[in-house]
Amino acid sequence: MSLVTLVGYPASGKSSRAAQLVASISKLLPPHLSAVVVSDETLNIAPSAYDDSRTEKPARAALFTAVQRMLSPTTVLIVDAPNYIKGFRYQLYCAAREMKLRVCTIYVVATPDLCHKWNDARTDGRAYSTATLENLIVRFEEPSSMVRWDSPLFTVPWNEELPTSDIAQAILSGSVKPPNSGTIAAVKAPTDALHVIEQIATATVDAIISAQAETQGSGGLVTLPISSELKLPISLPPRNLTLSELQRLKRQFVTVHKKAVTLGTTEKGAVDWTEQSVAHKFVTYLEEYLRS
Structure with a gap:
């Protein structure tokens, strides 16, 4: 469904805003959808985790893992955490x-003095130490509507109402940006991909040699019986292709595709290592070479 990232100084009122948003959004959602908050508190991450970078990094990793696990087409997931690092x-x-x-992104704005005041007033055991709170405020990286990962951005001062109608429109009916190359997981080739490439290329070469013997080198369009279930047409030149020439082309083809298998090349996300696909690629490769 959507991801809502709350951003702001520690003790700036983000949790209160998250509760307000859940109450408002839940009324607009159909029964099969839900609004859920994931936070340091729900994950039992203590404020003291931010006292030191050695404890903060695993805490942030735990939050990110939880977010990945909870993201869903049926959930409005609200991340209530400092989220002060733009990265x-x-x-x-x-x-x-x-x-x-x-x-x-919802930027909850409060002055440092107010954050210190509200933090000191906490009685639930989740107050930050004064030094940690000040350190997080100094290190805070303000969100910007000019960058795509903070957009759309709603800036909500501590003394103003949450613009719930505008937020609801953004997360319930706003545009969905498709994944780009930086977010698409690499597609792995099957374990037998190298064997299929070598086997199909060899069978194709053998089929061309047999076809040339039948046509006596006259060329033209012939059908190659690469296997009992696989037959593909190919346009041969009006001359005999020697076995050494075909073997050289086969080695070039296999080398290129071995590299693709080893490096996980995705070919824009459409990898197909079936026998039919490999045979079609090799025949196309040969025809392009023979036309040049």
């Missing part, structure tokens, strides 16, 4: 795009 917000954005979900 982390970009990670969240990429995860949502990979799932083809809508995204939006």
Whole structure:
């Protein structure tokens, strides 16, 4: 469905805004959809995890893993955490795009003095230490509507109402950006891909040699019986192709495609290593060479 990223200073009121948003959005959702909040609190990540980078990194990784697990076409997922690093917000954005979900960012704005005041007033054991709170405020990277991973951006000052109708429109009916090359997972070739390439290329060469013997080198369009179930047409030149020439072309073809298998080349996401596909690629490769 969508991913909503809350951004703001620690103790700026993000959790209150998340609760307001859930209450408002839930009324608009059909029964099969839901609004869910994932936060440091729901994951039992203590505020003290931000005291030191050695504990903050695994805490942030745990949050990101939870977000990936909870992203769903049937869920409005609200991430209630500091999210103060733009690189982390970009990670969240990429995860949502990979799932083809809508995204939006809500920037909850409060002054540092207010954040210190509200943090000191907490009695639930989830207050930040003064030094950690100040450090996070100094390191905070403000979101911008000019960058795609923070857009659409809703800036909500602490003393203003949450624009729930505009947010609802963005996350329920806004545009869905398709995954790009940076978010598409590489498609792995099957384990027998190399064997299929070698086997089909060899069978194709043998079929061409047999076809030339029957046509006596006259060329033209012939059908190659590559296997009992696979037959493909090919245009041969009006001359005999020698076995050494065909073997050389076969080696070139196999070498290129071995590299594609080894490196995980996705061919724009459409990898097909079936016998028919490999045979068609090899015949096309040969015809292009013979026309040149």
